[in-house]
Structure formats: structure tokens, C-alpha cells
Amino acid sequence: MSPVRVGVVGLGYWGPNLARNFAALPGAQLAWCCDESAALRERHAAAFAPARFSGDLQELLADPELDAIVLATPVPTHADLAVRVLQAGKHCFVEKPLAQSVADAQRALDAARAADRILMVGHLLEYHPGVRKLKQLADSGELGDVHYVYSNRLNLGQLRSDENALWSLGAHDISVILALAGEEPTEVAARGESYMRDGVEDVVFAFLRFASGLSAHLHLSWLDPHKERRFTVVGSRQMATFNDMDLERKVTVYDKGFDPSADSYGEYITRSGDIRSPQISNAEPLRLEVEHFVACVAEGRAPLSDGASGLRVVRVLEALQHALDATRRER
Secondary structure (H helix, E strand, C coil), X not given: CCCEEEEEECCCCCHHHHHHHHHHCCCEEEEEEECCCHHHHHHHHCCCCCXXXXXXXXXXXXXXXXXXXXXXXXXXXXXXHHXXXXXXXXXXXXXXXXXXXXXXXXXXXXXXXXXXXXXEEECHHHHCHHHHHHHHHHHHCCCCCEEEEEEEEEEECCCCCXXXXXXXXXXXXXXHHHHHHCCCCCEEXXXXXXXXXXXXXXXXXXXXXXXXXXXXXXXXXXXXXXXXEEEEEEECCCEEEEECCCCCCCEEEEEEEEEECCCCCCCEEEEEEEEECCCCCCCCHHHHHHHHHHHHHHHCCCCCCEHHHXXXXXXXXXXXXXXXXXXXXXX
């Protein structure tokens, strides 16, 4: 079988990481790298040779032998570029989020369906072995009925002017929470504050409520003394955490909860049993993600984080943004 020929568009912060993985992946060939910046093209030319370099996306779209295009461009360009790629008959991988509005995300999804091409969104954490284990624990019933989930994504990080902490950080956590829940929320609420730039929230607290009874909370901030990337799942039998900052114990399962008292009806006693950390693969999540994309293109199957999944995440982000707008502090 001939390799899947891929072009990467956008050689700024994240694009070179994608290019590195596609270049090293059996079954794929990094055929093109594209960026408007001549300086970035020159910087990466040696590392990704013999890929061809261009400053014009149209050159990639016109290559009849190119199978797929990967978009690692600024977020406001995602939807329009994805539509162009798909209408040109190429499969498309686009970094998260798929778009900045539900309408634009729907346009990209419609373009994929019309062209009968694969659209995959780079919700990287869904491919992380630790998150996959967390979902396995939740789906298996080992944790019991899942009551609630909460996530912390905190750092003293890069200030942005084109997107707030919700859109920059929240897309990761919302994709995981929706994957764990298996449903979309029926109710959302959000509060945020802008301390460094007016109108751009540095910290966001969000709440989601689901029809099944599940609830979820997100704490998102690039203005925090801690670097934390953690999910906690609280079930009726056990509880579990995924801590991406822990090098050895990515997932921890706690045998903790409340059991009915044998002595008094309607009363409960606290249970605090064993704590264990199941073995988790140390495979690079990005490598697993691009492997999945190449396999889906080669085999013609839908990705885990397909266009419909990307649309669901944008739908939640947009609803939370409306909540932020409605409660923004007047200055």
C-alpha cells in the first residue's frame, strides 16, 4: 500500500511538532510544508527535507498526489481553510478548536460530507493513554455511576489577544468531558475575569449539567502559580484522577465513597480503601493522534475526534462564551 501523502500548513508553534510526527510515521509521507513566512520555511527546510516548501496553500491543493492537509494555523482561519481543503478533495486534519462559532464549524462539517472526505479535529487529549484509561474505568462501571467530573487546566502561561482562556484552554477539557459523558450538556454557566487585557478572560470557571444527572466543572487559567492539568471523576463506588503533570502516576484510582450503614437505615459510613495506579503506556499522545488520522485516511473510516465531535465541542464553547458575555464585569 502506498503511503498517505500529507502536507502541513502552519509552521509556527505547533505545526513543526505535527510535521515531525508525520515525517517519522510508517505509512505516511510528509510531502509538503506550507507557511506564509519565508523565515519559518527557511528555519524548518533542513529538518523536513525532502518535503517541498511553499508559501501558498493553493500549491498544495493543486497537487493531485497529495492525500491530506493538516492545518496548524491561527484559530480564526480554521473553518475557512478547512472548507477550502475539503472542497479541493483532500482529507483534512485541523487543530482544535474546529472553528470560532457553531455556524463555521457546521460549514466545515458540511464540506466534509459533501466531498466525502475525512475531517478530523486535533483534540489531542482524547488520544492520551491516561485519558483513554480514565474513560475505560468510567465506561466499565468500575467507578459505579459517575456523579461528577471536574478539571483544572492552570499555568502562568502565554497571554493571548485573539482568544480567551475558555477557547485557548477549554477546548481540551470540554472534548474530554464530552467523551466521558457520552452526551452534550443541557445547561451551562460560566464566569470569568480579565485582568491583563480588557475583554480577554485570563481565568474562567465553567459549569455543565447533563440530562443523565452528571455535572462537570472546569477551572481554566493562564494566570496561576500552579501548572496543573488534571481531571477528577467521582463515581458512586470509586473515584479516579488523571494528572498529566505526574510523570509516573498518570491515573490513580481511589476506593473511596459512602456505603450504607448496616446498623441504621438511611445512614452511610465513609469508606477509604486502597489506592492504585494502573500501568499506562508512555507513547506520545501526538504520535498516537497522527497514527489514527493516517489509519483513518488509509482505511476510509471515521476518526474518534471527527468533524461531528469538533462541532459538539464548539457548540459547548459558544454556549459558555454567551454566558461569559452575559456576566462580564462592567469597568
